[in-house]
Amino acid sequence: xxxxxxxxxxxxxxxxxxxxxxxxxxxxxxxxxxxxxxxxxxxxxxxxxxxxxxxxxxxxxxxxxxxxxxxxxxxxxxxxxxxxxxxxxxxxxxxxxxxxxxxxxxxxxxxxxxxxxxxxxxxxxxxxxxxxxxxxxxxxxxxxxxxxxxxxxxxxxxxxxxxxxxxxxxxxxxxxxxxxxxxxxxxxxxxxxxxxxxxxxxxxxxxxxxxxxxxxxxxxxxxxxxxxxxxxxxxxxxxxxxxxxxxxxxxxxxxxxxxxxxxxxxxxxxxxxxxxxxxxxxxxxxxxxxxxxxxxxxxxxxx
Numbered sequence: 001x002x003x004x005x006x007x008x009x010x011x012x013x014x015x016x017x018x019x020x021x022x023x024x025x026x027x028x029x030x031x032x033x034x035x036x037x038x039x040x041x042x043x044x045x046x047x048x049x050x051x052x053x054x055x056x057x058x059x060x061x062x063x064x065x066x067x068x069x070x071x072x073x074x075x076x077x078x079x080x081x082x083x084x085x086x087x088x089x090x091x092x093x094x095x096x097x098x099x100x101x102x103x104x105x106x107x108x109x110x111x112x113x114x115x116x117x118x119x120x121x122x123x124x125x126x127x128x129x130x131x132x133x134x135x136x137x138x139x140x141x142x143x144x145x146x147x148x149x150x151x152x153x154x155x156x157x158x159x160x161x162x163x164x165x166x167x168x169x170x171x172x173x174x175x176x177x178x179x180x181x182x183x184x185x186x187x188x189x190x191x192x193x194x195x196x197x198x199x200x201x202x203x204x205x206x207x208x209x210x211x212x213x214x215x216x217x218x219x220x221x222x223x224x225x226x227x228x229x230x231x232x233x234x235x236x237x238x239x240x241x242x243x244x245x246x247x248x249x250x251x252x253x254x255x256x257x258x259x260x261x262x263x264x265x266x267x268x269x270x271x272x273x274x275x276x277x278x279x280x281x282x283x284x285x286x287x288x289x290x291x292x293x294x295x296x297x298x299x300x301x302x303x
Contacts, residue, residue, distance in 0.1 A: 062091060065098030078139075084218045085143040086188065100135045107131035146188055147219050153186030154221050155254065157193070158247035165240040171229070172200055192217060206233060221250055 075093060082092045108131075110116060111124035157178055164174035179193030192213055199209040210226040225246060232242045 058095065061098035061102060062094050063098070064101050065094035065096070068097035068101050070097065078136075080215075080218075081139055081143055083216050084146065085139055086146055086191075088216075096135060096139070100132055103134055104128045104132040143218075147217065149186070149188050150192070150217055150219050151221055152254070153182070153189045154219075154225070155247055155251050156186065157182065157189055158225070158243055158250060162240055162243045162247060165243065171233075171239055172197070172206070221253065225250075 078096060079093050082088075082096065087096075105128075108124050108128040111127045112119050112121070117123075160178045160181060161171075161174050164177050165171065169177065175193050176197045179190045179197060182193075183190045195216075196209045196213055199212065200206060204212075207230045210229055214223040214226040228242055228246050229239075231237075232239055
C-alpha cells in the first residue's frame, strides 16, 4: 500500500502533464476555425479576457472529451438526454464527456493527495466514481426541470394557437407567431416552436417536424398534441376546434396533477414532523416538568 500511493501519484502527474501539453499544443484546425469566425463576423468585437478564458477552457474540455471511451448505445441515450435538456449543439456530447472525465480526475486527485485529509486509495476511487456519475445526475435533473417548464407553458401556447387560427392564420404561421410572442414568458417552448418553423422552411413535412418536437421534448402532453395535429391534418377536421378541446383537456390534466400533489403533501410531511418538529415540541413542553420532577424526587431517594 505504501508503494502503491507514490506510483499512483506519479501516474496521475504524468497524465496531468500530458493533458496540459495536449491542451496548450498548437492546433491548426482550431486556429483556422477561429480565423474563419473572425472573418465571417461583420461587426467583430475584441474578446474580453473572461470570454477568451472561457473559450480556452471549452476547447480544453473538448480535447479531453474526444479521448473519452464511449459506446454507441450510451452515446444515443446521452444525446437524446442532452437534447431534452436543451443542449442541441453538435459538440454538446463531446463537452459532456470532457466534463465527466475532468470531474472524475479532479475528485481522484483531491482525495489521493494530502490536501483535505489523509490520502486513501479507497476514498479516492469512491470519489472518482461519484464524480463520474455526478454530471449524468445533474443532466437528468436539468432535463426534468425543462420538461416541467414545457408542461406548464403548454396551455398558454394552445390558447394562443386557438386565437391565431381563429383569426385566419394558417397553422404554420400561427406556430411562428406564438413562438415569437412567448419568448419572454416560456422561452423553452418558444425555442421549440421556432425550431419547428425552421424545419418547415428547410423542406420537412409538417408531420415529421411535429414528431421531431415530441422526440426532443419527451413530454407526454406534447406527444398527445402532436398526435392530435397529425390526425387533424390527415382527416381534414377543424384545427381551431381540435386545439380548443385539447387545451381544455390539458388544463384538466394540470389541475388533476395539482390536486394529486396536494393530496400527497400530508404523507410527505409525516417524516419532517416526526423527526424534526415533534422532538423539539416534546423538549419544550415536557422538559421543564421533567426537570422539576427530578428536583423534587431526587432528595427523597435513599442513599
